Amino acid sequence: MGFLTLDGLTKRYGEAAAVSDVSLGVAKGEFISLLGPSGCGKTTTLQMIAGLVEPSAGRITLDGRDITHEKPDRRGLGIVFQSYALFPHMTVAQNVSFGLEMRKVPRAERDTRVKQALALVQLAALADRYPRQLSGGQRQRVAVARALVIDPPVLLLDEPLSNLDAKLREEMQFELRGIQRRVGTTTIMVTHDQSEALSMSDRVVVMEQGRIMQVDAPYRLYESPATPFISTFVGKMNRLPGVWRQGGIEAGGRLLPCDGAGLAEGAAAVLAIRPEKIGLTAPGGGVIDGCIKARFFLGSAWFFTVETSAGLVGVSLPNAGAEPACEGEAVGLAWSSASAKAGRPEGVLSA
Amino acid sequence: MSRMHRNGPIALLFHTLVVGFVLAPLVVICLVAFTPANTLTLPTTQVSLRWFAAVFEHPDFVASFLNSLWVAAIAATIAVVLAVAAGLALDRYDFRGRAALNALFLSPLMIPHLVLGVALLRLFALLGATGSLVWLTAGHIVVVAPYVLRLVLAALSGLDRSAEQAAVTLGASSWIVFRRITVPMILPGITGGWLLAFINSFDELTMSIFITSPATVTLPVRMYMYATESIDPMMAAVSALMIAVTAAAMLLLDRIFGLDKILVGQG
Ligand SMILES: Nc1ncnc2c1ncn2[C@@H]1O[C@H](COP(=O)(O)OP(=O)(O)O)[C@@H](O)[C@H]1O
Ligand SMILES: [Mg+2]
Numbered sequence: 001m002g003f004l005t006l007d008g009l010t011k012r013y014g015e016a017a018a019v020s021d022v023s024l025g026v027a028k029g030e031f032i033s034l035l036g037p038s039g040c041g042k043t044t045t046l047q048m049i050a051g052l053v054e055p056s057a058g059r060i061t062l063d064g065r066d067i068t069h070e071k072p073d074r075r076g077l078g079i080v081f082q083s084y085a086l087f088p089h090m091t092v093a094q095n096v097s098f099g100l101e102m103r104k105v106p107r108a109e110r111d112t113r114v115k116q117a118l119a120l121v122q123l124a125a126l127a128d129r130y131p132r133q134l135s136g137g138q139r140q141r142v143a144v145a146r147a148l149v150i151d152p153p154v155l156l157l158d159e160p161l162s163n164l165d166a167k168l169r170e171e172m173q174f175e176l177r178g179i180q181r182r183v184g185t186t187t188i189m190v191t192h193d194q195s196e197a198l199s200m201s202d203r204v205v206v207m208e209q210g211r212i213m214q215v216d217a218p219y220r221l222y223e224s225p226a227t228p229f230i231s232t233f234v235g236k237m238n239r240l241p242g243v244w245r246q247g248g249i250e251a252g253g254r255l256l257p258c259d260g261a262g263l264a265e266g267a268a269a270v271l272a273i274r275p276e277k278i279g280l281t282a283p284g285g286g287v288i289d290g291c292i293k294a295r296f297f298l299g300s301a302w303f304f305t306v307e308t309s310a311g312l313v314g315v316s317l318p319n320a321g322a323e324p325a326c327e328g329e330a331v332g333l334a335w336s337s338a339s340a341k342a343g344r345p346e347g348v349l350s351a
Numbered sequence: 352m353s354r355m356h357r358n359g360p361i362a363l364l365f366h367t368l369v370v371g372f373v374l375a376p377l378v379v380i381c382l383v384a385f386t387p388a389n390t391l392t393l394p395t396t397q398v399s400l401r402w403f404a405a406v407f408e409h410p411d412f413v414a415s416f417l418n419s420l421w422v423a424a425i426a427a428t429i430a431v432v433l434a435v436a437a438g439l440a441l442d443r444y445d446f447r448g449r450a451a452l453n454a455l456f457l458s459p460l461m462i463p464h465l466v467l468g469v470a471l472l473r474l475f476a477l478l479g480a481t482g483s484l485v486w487l488t489a490g491h492i493v494v495v496a497p498y499v500l501r502l503v504l505a506a507l508s509g510l511d512r513s514a515e516q517a518a519v520t521l522g523a524s525s526w527i528v529f530r531r532i533t534v535p536m537i538l539p540g541i542t543g544g545w546l547l548a549f550i551n552s553f554d555e556l557t558m559s560i561f562i563t564s565p566a567t568v569t570l571p572v573r574m575y576m577y578a579t580e581s582i583d584p585m586m587a588a589v590s591a592l593m594i595a596v597t598a599a600a601m602l603l604l605d606r607i608f609g610l611d612k613i614l615v616g617q618g
Contacts, residue, residue: 052516072519079520085513089535098531102522150521 003028003186003295004154009058011044020210022058027156031180031187033197037233038206042190043082045207046156049188051075062153073102076146078185084139086131092118092142093127099150106267117149120179131160137168144176148183157181157189162198173200198222206230219272228270228308240310241345244269249342252309254288257335260342269342274318275303277339280325286332295327306333360389391584402588415573419553420596422484422569426491427499427548431541433492434499435534441505453574460497467494468561475562482564490562491552498551500530500545506540550597579609 002025008317009022020043026032034042047053051072060068087095093114100110115337118124121141161169167176177200180187191197197204206214242251244263249256249271258271283289290308304315386392387399406412471490480486518532556571563572
């Protein structure tokens with residue numbers, strides 16, 4: 001199976017299960033994100049892999065070896081903590097060198113490897129600084145260098161970017177992914193930020209209340225979310241309730257075209273469509289008419305909320321350089337039936 | 352807009368008065384120590400070191416001074432070792448009787464030293480253990496350990512445990528984590544605790560009166576005995592020396608760690 005596999009991994013605290021029956025195979029060199037709202041068990045899962053939390057049930061294997069009950073200091077995995085957890089009384093170089101010292105790597109080799117690791121994260125010039133003399137982004141990179149210098153088979157990242165401001169976070173997303181590509185280390189990253197998970201990972205694992213809900217490539221996760229929860233947690237999603245008729249959903253007195261395999265005629269259903277799949281037309285030119293209630297300028301895009309007889313609909317348009325429709329204006333909404341999907345109200349729903 | 356001043360003139364005056372009130376007696380006693388006269392007077396026309404010389408001509412004072420230094424240094428050091436062990440147990444583990452243990456460790460702070468002195472006197476007499484420096488030091492450990500424990504516990508509760516976890520995942524054994532990560536990270540608490548313990552032991556009088564023997568008289572007890580008979584400027588000279596020792600310890604620690612960090616908490 002995978003290079004790293006989790007098999008029925010479970011952690012209970014008293015009655016409550018923080019993680020339930022998590023099974024996952026991770027291929028060598030893969031970048032996996034564990035995505036989910038706060039408290040859904042991401043950190044607990046990561047710490048079980050690291051050996052810092054003892055699983056209540058289940059198995060972890062690494063490269064065919066069962067490591068479920070191996071001590072954390074023997075696993076040799078690299079971990080970057082949310083708080084970075086740098087050693088405040090050691091310089092950057094001493095921090096990075098610590099893991100090599102523990103491995104009894106000879107002095108000369110240690111120095112070269114520390115230099116290489118610091119060069120990798122572009123911190124060679126700051127080797128003699130103390131953590132308190134570094135900015136958040138620099139600390140973050142020290143933590144990455146410290147984890148990578150020991151050549152871990154797996155790198156575990158717990159919300160590595162959540163303490164950085166927005167601009168830096170974006171830069172570090174690319175940088176972290178770049179480093180991971182160059183080094184090729186199998187990586188599992190925990191995050192509650194869907195855009196971070198989508199932009200960085202080979203595959204995203206969505207968790208909710210301690211369980212895995214979906215494992216997919218970012219693009220497929222976005223286009224085919226397995227549950228209504230995922231469809232709104234990953235990106236934005238319009239959900240318009242109505243009744244399934246041949247070729248679309250009847251809602252607000254209109255037949256809204258969409259894809260609805262497996263639905264019975266007359267059944268209650270929900271139409272799901274992403275805001276960016278909808279276009280604005282003149283009134284009467286689309287599938288339904290409405291009135292623009294609010295308009296937000298996001299820089300690269302405009303976001304509208306449009307009041308229609310079927311409900312409020314969010315529409316996102318790329319910024320084409322000219323000012324689009326204003327608030328209060330009457331518009332038509334247009335979409336192709338392939339970009340909207342219908343499903344049962346409570347059940348599995350995709351876009 | 353003009354900036355608000357954090358310290359108005361009244362606050363400034365208040366601070367000056369408080370500091371003056373605290374420092375004035377110390378300054379006066381240090382000045383008196385340099386008097387050439389036979390009474391406790393401020394030197395006016397000339398300064399003299401005769402009373403300092405007098406101290407060193409009293410072998411019993413010198414012996415007591417050394418006694419006190421030893422007792423304070425050893426009591427503070429042992430108290431630190433005990434407090435770190437107890438602190439780790441209290442901070443890290445939830446066991447039955449944890450609260451009771453915490454209270455027990457801190458109780459010497461609440462019990463009057465007088466009571467403690469009488470109790471230890473009885474205990475040592477029963478054990479046949481009177482008159483030895485070892486037992487005197489043991490008494491001092493009881494008195495000073497709570498100070499260290501307080502500071503160690505404060506330092507431990509402010510410690511980021513994930514640094515220890517990071518060290519573990521990098522391959523460090525528990526002992527190495529303790530020695531290379533935990534201890535350095537709580538070092539301000541440890542040294543601050545040692546300093547407070549040293550100072551408290553060095554001028555402990557009430558309990559020591561009961562449990563010193565003629566061979567183990569500490570400096571405060573010696574001063575007390577001497578002062579009940581006569582008050583002369585030699586007392587001022589001894590006091591000045593005590594202040595000097597304490598100040599030296601403070602300065603040394605300040606140079607090494609930064610005192611505000613130790614006394615106010617982790618920086
Ligand atoms: N040591 C613990 N004792 C009790 N409950 C815990 C402990 N650690 C985590 N939990 C609970 O387990 C759940 C998952 O926590 P966590 O894995 O930290 O979530 P996440 O990282 O996804 O935000 C939470 O409900 C949390 O309260
Ligand atoms: Mg977490």
